[in-house]
Each structure stands twice: as structure tokens, then as C-alpha cells.
Amino acid sequence: MQNDFISRRHILQRYGRLAISFGLVAPAIVTSRKSLAQQSANPLCEKQTPPQMQGPFYLPLSPERVSLVEPKMKSPRMRVTGRVVDTACRPLPGALLDFWQCDERGQYDTKGFSLRGHQFANSKGEFFLETVIPGSYPGRTPHLHVKVQRKGGQVLTTQLYLPNHPGNAQDFLFDPRLSLVSQGQDFFWQFVLPS
Template identity: 45%
Template sequence: MITVTIGGECLMIDTPTRRVVLGAGVFAAGSLFAIDSSVAQAPLAPTPACQDGDEVTLRQTEGPYFKPSSPERVELLEAGMAGQPIELVGFVLTRACKPIAGALLDFWQADDKGRYDNSGFRLRGHQFTDAEGRYRLRSIVPGLYPGRTRHIHVKVQPRDGSVLTTQLYFPGESKNRADGLFRKELLVRTAKNEGLLAGRFDFVVG
């Protein structure tokens, strides 16, 4: 069970057999996953229901810019960094909709100009899901570069499990249809309020 606060009312929610809607304080108050109060006024649409035997999240190429040994951190957003701030949250789940604690997530992306840092680790970092299978990433919406729509790369690996490599996309982007790698199943659910973009995506791994 997890405790969430919605509209000032504390509720108990079972560890998700459905993917939980991100809304007002959807994660436990004071936890790693509490988001800015401004976002609480703009709840997100629910992600698709997770059902026993659900298909795993689609795999995609890692591309040419992956670098191993990124720093462990949830904050890729740095002071003075240009771009639209985003807080991306969600769960890592089994095909039976059970949360996976301690799963590794390694994120990397372009900056607001569509450039990757290949000499250092700017906008690169890894983290582990908490005891409830949750992750949180604070970053910026990546910029465009020729041939690609906006996307964030990620590798997800449960303990002693195989690696899922994929990419996350953003709704409403004009370049989505022209990008041969784009898949609607990998769209992040988003809501924006007071300058911060809130995002939600749950990974299902085999």
C-alpha cells in the first residue's frame, strides 16, 4: 500500500495492479517523488491499464550516443540550463503488474539545441527504483536534430534481469510522424502548469 494525497484527502492505494494516475501529490508526501504543487492542478491522463500478461515495453535502438558509467542522480537539470523543465515519473513493473524494486534506469538525451554531450555526462545519469518500484527524473525536454523527433533514451534493467533499451516520445510533436523510429506506445503522458512539464511513463519488463 502507498499513501497519496489528492485534493487534501489522504488515500491508501494498493501497489499498482493498474498504472496510477499522476495527479495532485500522487506520490507519498515528502518522498523522493513529491512534485511541485503547481503541477498538482494539472492531473495527467492515466497510462494504459496494466493487466496480467501485459506486453513488455517496446524495445528500440540505443543509437550512437550511449555512454556507460553515467553518474547516479535523478537531477539532470542544472542551474541556468536552457530548455523546458520536465519531471518524469513512473513505475517499473513486471508483466504481472508487480512493481520492481532496485531496477536500474539509465537516461541520456540531447540538450535543447539537439546536441549530445559526448565528452562528459551532461544530461546523462542513472538511478534505481525505490521499494515501491518508482523512479523520478528531473531534466529538460530534448531539442530536435535532423531526422529525429524529440526523444529521451533509457535502459531499464531489473536486478539479475535482461536490459530493456528504448526511447520515450512526446505527444503533439510535429516531427513524430516523420520519424521512422517513433511509436505511439512509447508516448509520455504530459501535463503543463506554471512552466513545469509533468510527465508519466511506466515500463513493463519481462
């Protein structure tokens, strides 16, 4: 599974310039939400984030971006702040996060990179994602797919869910341990990777 994930070498080759600019821009975005993330950080770091299946719609080489929103998208926006830590609660700066999801009709873009994007956690292991509320499709409640990889580490593939969504109970994959933490109109999430 790790082979089909974006390699850091490939990213540097393909997105080197973007990666540099991200280093300047993204921390400012995350920093503006730092207090939100810090206030809500789950102190229970000993429990690793559970993996879930990749599913059939993953595409490698997504663009680097913290916002997946495009003007044409009509779904309500959602924002996720969070961080990536290990089981000792140590932040993992530079961790790679690659998100993908369906649109409001429950359809994935398999020919392009709509609603797909990767980013790197900042120096404090924090990340920020802006996107739209994903739709449902047969058998599945709204969810975000994500791969997370610390520098040189194994890839965690999992899915995140909207808390208290009525479709969760009917979803064969739903795991309450992967429900985002609500913060008004925003959400918080902490990925816990092996130490």
C-alpha cells in the same frame, strides 16, 4: 548489448556511497509524487515496453542522479514520474534506469555526462526524473533514451517521446506506444519488463 551497460557490481564499486545516500533521499522525492504516479498507472501491464535502438551516443557509467538539470540549461524543464513493473503488474524495486538525451540544440555530450544519469526505482518500483525538453536533430523528433534493468534481469533499451509533438510524424523511429503520458506540465511513464 548488456555488456556495455552499467553492471550493478561496478555501480556499487564506484557509486557505493552515492547509492546509499540515494536510498535515503530519492524515495522522499518520489513519495511526494506518489499519488500522481498511482493515479495514472496503466493497468495494462501485459504489454511489454517495446525496445528501440541504442543509437551511437550511449556512454556507460553515468552519474547517479534524479535530476539532469544544470543552471546553464535554458530549455524548458520537464518531469517524468513513473514506475517499473513486470507483465503481472508487480513492481520491480531497485530496477536500474539509465537516461541520456541531447540538449536543446540537438547535441549530445560525448566527452562528459551532461544530460546523462542513472537511478534506481524505489521500494514500490517508482522513479522520478527531472530534465529539460530535448531538442530535435536531423531525422529525429525530441526523445529520451533509456536503459532499464530489473535486478539480475535483461536490459531493455528504448526511447520515449513527447506526445503530440509535430516532429513525431517525420521521425523514422517514432513509435506511438512510446509516447509519454501528459499530466499538465509533467509526464508519466510505466516500464513493463518481462516477468
